[in-house]
Amino acid sequence: MSTGSISPALGLDAGSSVAESGRGARSRARPAWRHGGRFVLGLLIPLGLALGWELATRAGLAQGRLLPPPSRVLGTLLTLAQSGDLWVHVRATLTRVALGFLGGAAFGILAGALTGTLPLARHLLDPGLQALRAVPSLAWVPLFILWLGILETPKVVLIAVGVFFPVYGGVSGAIASVDRKLVEVGRIFRLSRLALARRILLPAVLPGTIVSLRTGLGLGFLFVVAAELMGASEGLGYLLVEGQQFGKPDQILAAILAFAVLGKLADALLVALTRPLLRWQDVSRDVL
Amino acid sequence: MLTIQDVAKTYADGTEALAGIRLAIPAGEILALVGGSGCGKTTLLRLVAGLDTPNSGAIRLDGAAITGPHPGVGLVFQEPRLLPWLGIAENVGFGLAHLSRTERRARVAHVLDRVGLSAHADRWPRDLSGGQQQRAAIARAFVADPKVLLLDEPFSALDAVTREDLHHHLLTLWAEARPTILLVTHDVAEAVALADRAVVMRPHPGRIHDTVDIARPRSGDPEASVAATRALRAKLDASLGRTLSRTAVPA
Incomplete structure (x- = not known):
């Protein structure tokens, strides 16, 4: 596909440093720890439920025949x-x-x-x-x-x-x-x-x-x-x-x-x- | 020379937007179309732009009839209408696809410099203020070097300070190649600040009410500017059926 009209290919030479501070700065990646933190946050509930079920089965509160x-x-x-x-x-x-x-x-x-x-x-x-x-x-x-x-x-x-x-x-x-x-x-x-x-x-x-x-x-x-x-x-x-x-x-x-x-x-x-x-x-x- | 010969436009729903418009605009003139809402200013502009066709009459640029969008005619809309997926420089160079990359860059860089947006060349439209976006839109129209430039209330959504700033940028660009400009506005001060001549329009159906010659204030004569403002406002009021006293300008 021709992406020539989609990517900002026409950027001016003099403006290349502007790209860093301008558009580049806007779309900069989040700090890695925040990205990682969000990832962990998304895992919290599934992992918590899994852990709870594991403990419940181990403690004999639930039997794992149908729900292992x-x-x-x-x-x-x-x-x-x-x-x-x-x-x-x-x-x-x-x-x-x-x-x-x-x-x-x-x-x-x-x-x-x-x-x-x-x-x-x-x-x-x-x-x-x-x-x-x-x-x-x-x-x-x-x-x-x-x-x-x-x-x-x-x-x-x-x-x-x-x-x-x-x-x-x-x-x-x-x-x-x-x-x-x-x-x-x-x-x-x-x-x-x-x-x-x-x-x-x-x-x-x-x-x-x-x-x-x-x-x-x-x-x-x-x-x-x-x-x-x-x-x-x-x-x-x-x-x-x-x-x-x-x-x-x-x-x-x-x-x-x-x-x-x-x-x-x-x-x-x-x-x-x-x-x-x-x-x-x-x-x-x-x-x- | 842009000539508008007995142009009439009635929309499909029966609205009579324009009737018997006759105008001759010499090359390089800045003409303001002033009038209340519904007087057909924007319709007239769209006809000259070739976006719509008149029911009768003809519009000619240097003798050739305009029947559709024309390479010699540029248009700046009321809103910037920048393409959100292109950077500012690419938006400004949008109409220059036929040129070589080098020439396109050079022309875009030049016009961006004239409107003070060089530092924003690589930004997205959304990162710019409304005034900056409209400056980019004006640059996009100028960069194609049109003979006739149509401006459809391009400053109406901006605050007063930004508007004056844009007037300055517009005149700077105009001074380079001196295209004919048709400026639609409902702002008397704007017409006086920019135009050589103001045409007052009247609604139902839209037609020409009167014309005011303006000694350009950029010639530096405040007296003339006040006189032109007063005359234009009086004629605008008359076109709307209002009395002069309500909006009279103190001397």
Whole structure:
């Protein structure tokens, strides 16, 4: 992508020292200890609950047969990791999420861009897509299995469908709400349709698009579980099913823990990748 | 020479915004369009900018009809309308994409220096005050070296001190290439401070009520400035159907 118009590439030579004190100073990183402190703060409640449950089980206040103590869950996770099984399942799940997310996001962005910019496409496509969106995505599963078999394809397609709708809605909504006044700036400078799209519309819709991608990614993880629950021989969802069938709550919790970590990491990765595109945003999070 | 020939504009909802506007503005003149709200000042500006088209009549720049946004016509909006994802220097150079990087930098640096924003070249628009942002917007219009510059109440949201500061910057920039300026304002003092001539407009539908020639105060004659202020205010009041006494200026 050409980011020439997004990054401040036109900075004046004489102003490079200003960049340090000006924009650079504004967006400087927080002191490391504050960042670390916030991280610890976020862990406080989950760790506290885990510790409380561990102590309660040890003290015999609760019996850990159906709700195993954290030590046993971690032990199971460790065993799975050491045997190499965990990585097989993680890889299977992440591959499905990644393929489904990429497919769903690509089609979502394409359809959103089409309906957002071309009235004909909007009138033609949007009502149908809105109706399809009203269908719970899981309702497609039987059809996907009939059409696409029971292997990887229906799983990836289901995830893609789940990712598609929030991305589609987010992108077309972001385009619809682009400030007309900024578009007029483009008109005054006689931008061609293509230049208008690249230099005004694209940067203006990026924030909304990225929010919708994050929502889509979250739904990708939701639907990978659904897909794997319905029949899979590997994947974290398979660990869930197997844990239920063989009465291994520690394995179920281990898989859930893995989902929590993977989901958070995937979201953090998406945020980190897109942050350079949104440095200009005056977000309240910087202040609060 | 910018000529506006019998221009009329009626909006789709039936609002008659302008009727029978006829004006000839010689190159290099600073013309103020003064009037109350609803008298079509902004509509006229948008027609000259080519953002809207008149229902009848024509607008010509040096003989050629203006039918859309024109390379010789720049516009400064009421709000700065800087693009929030570009730094100040890039905002100012926004209309210079056709130039080489080197030339673009040089021109942007020059105009930023003229409006006193060199130190802010690499900042985001959000880091600047309203007055600084509007200065950047004026620089963005000037840097493209237009023959005609349209200003749509660009100072109306600013405090009095900032406004005077911007008047100064505007005249500094204007003195370099002397473009024709059409300044929409409802501020009599502003019109007198900047313009060679003020056109008073009257609403429903918008048309020209009267014209006042202003001996520029920058020629240093306070008497002339007071006289022009008084004359302009009287005509503005008359255009609004008000009596002179209410807003008369003491001599």
